[in-house]
Amino acid sequence: MKNPESYKYKWVVLLSASLTCSLTWGLAYTIGLFYISWVDEFDAGNGEVAVIGGINTGVSCLLGFGFGLAYFGASLAVNKYFIQQRTFAEGMATFGSGAGGFGFTILSQYLIVTYGWRGAMLIFSGTALHIVVLFQLTFSPDQLDYLKLNWKTPNATDKSSELGYEVSNKDDSDLASVGSDDKIEIDDEREVQFFRSNDPENRTWLRRCTGMFRNPLFLLMLFTEFLCWIAVYVPFVHLPERARLLGIDATTVTWIASSISLSMCFGRIAITGICSALKIDPFYAYGFVNVVSGLLTVFSPFLTTKDGLLCYAIFYGLFYVSVPLIRASAASLLGADVFSMAYGWIVAISGVGLFIGPALAGLLYDITGSYDATFYASGACLIACGTMVAFRNKAKRIQDAKMTADVIYKRYEL
Template identity: 55%
Template structure:
């Protein structure tokens, strides 16, 4: 079987996935520039208009398991292209909206479902090609999102000034339509052999025949969970994995705290007397610094073979301490410095995705990631809402940033329990293989096993006999 990491074409996959990230979450960050136009157009309050962005981000995250099912049924190419098409319909429909209800449906629900589905497909595509350099690949994908947020925000403002908000949405809809082309060439490793796009840096004695991208390269039972019953059965197994549950809790707490500075820091700066121009730079500096951090930190982890989950915990603690101390920074320079360093060390979803692939297994990545981004959405809904209520009660943002810092610190500290969570094994728990393992291994009574080596950590682990899949283990 050909090692997917031997294909040079995987760098094309990485580039297209990064561009897709910029056209999904990157464009999602631009919604703030449309708020003023919508308030003026529909004579609505700030709260009514803010609901549109909340629906958009919530739908994109909370429907993670549904995205997983769709990708397993259609394959990541068709599902990702479908997401790009739905995004385009959402943007074009929004440009003709004559009330906030239409905007909520087109921009909130349709566009949110579309970009959630497309971004999920980009992550699944990376999962097919990157194992040893997975952390670096996820960092490049995350950098695309941040870079897109910065560039498209300026572009959107220029389009609004030139063509109005309706024209801007129509043009952006044309950009998102290009994702249909991107996903058409996001071939799976098996399809590269079939299409003779087999640019390889390493030759192998055996070859992999054409396969559909909706199945894993290994053609294992976990990857082929297309029917809902099989999918639910594997979900129940996954939820008995304490390390997976730890990741869910950590991600929810992280997102509850991480999003708060994005929402409240500009307004806090304005209330402290910072001029409007610098307030805009403060908001932009977070995205710029976060883009650099999301590229540099995963790159360091990949180069020095650092566990991405530990790196994730470290950045959470650093960002939490910075946020908890930020109420003491009341000058323009202090607030700007906080924004820059929070961006650099801000928690990165690239690290949690790489952790899921490494510790839970590349075969079950899409299933695990679906639930992880669901908890991501829960955190996004709880954090800003709760801290906004704190401001209404206290008329101060101090408690808001103390709470955000506490969430991030606790999230980072919990990562220290990774080994304890890995040690736990229930009587019927299926242990899914980390990325790069030669064979599957299942901790069920009476199963014949052999040893397998993880090429990333050189850890030797008992595994199933060759050819035995997780769903059809041999019983001795």
């Protein structure tokens, strides 16, 4: 198999993925300004209205259609073409989220003032249709044989995926490790044939999922992502309203909201570039940026001026790099061959967090009459998420032990 990184077309795929992110998450990041309009329009509690913000992104993550399907497909395409440069490529792909968030936030304020929030949503709906055009560029026509679109197609790693690790041999050196940085070499031809079994039962979706959920590293990622997404989207939804309640004018509120996305652009390129150049484990980097984001959020209630909130928005966006880092982590730690399944579950658990996070944050405001508790709680969740990464090596040791035990068991069973 030719190394996919040698294809020049990968840069077209990367550009398409970045633009897709701008039309999915970029549009989603404008929710804060619409939130202000909905609070005024419906005269409802902040917690009740904030549910809309969670539905906007939570449904797309949980069910894989609409923005979720487009974003997920773009993620898979990038990971197929970039291996050695995966972390940096993920940063470049998600750069579009920040760029889109900045541009669309500025535009949304103009559209809401000019056409109302309903008219603005109609215009953004038409804009989002351009995703269809971008996906025509996602796959190179001459590479369709390599990028298997039929998920039922048998492959050599199905059985190993069920067990949570991968078996390699001399003729198949391109397979990625699942749950370990090292491959397990097995010379016994019978065992190789066992793992390459064509038994349809061994390739069922349920059995493969069972294998994934036996992997402690995978479970650790799920838990950290759940904590992350309870909190990470809260500033996008609630910071503009908090700024307005502090008496800040509408124009400045717009710039505060858009500053998160603008600084996100630079942060995702800079931090993922550093990780790639210095070969820093993306999962450790994921923990670091979440701890920093959490600390910034915990101290943000002490910032009550427009300059203070603007500084918070800039630095929060600068360290909001969790999305490309968790994607790179899933591919490198769990294996590129099961990335689509693993990341699908990660996105789904993120959707659960997105459903409840903004709503709980709004409910805290309704109960306390202040956004202080909202940002304290959100910051605490992000700090907890980041510190959980410290269990990475312990989870890996447990997984290595399970791998060894499974290989020994299968050897004597055969």
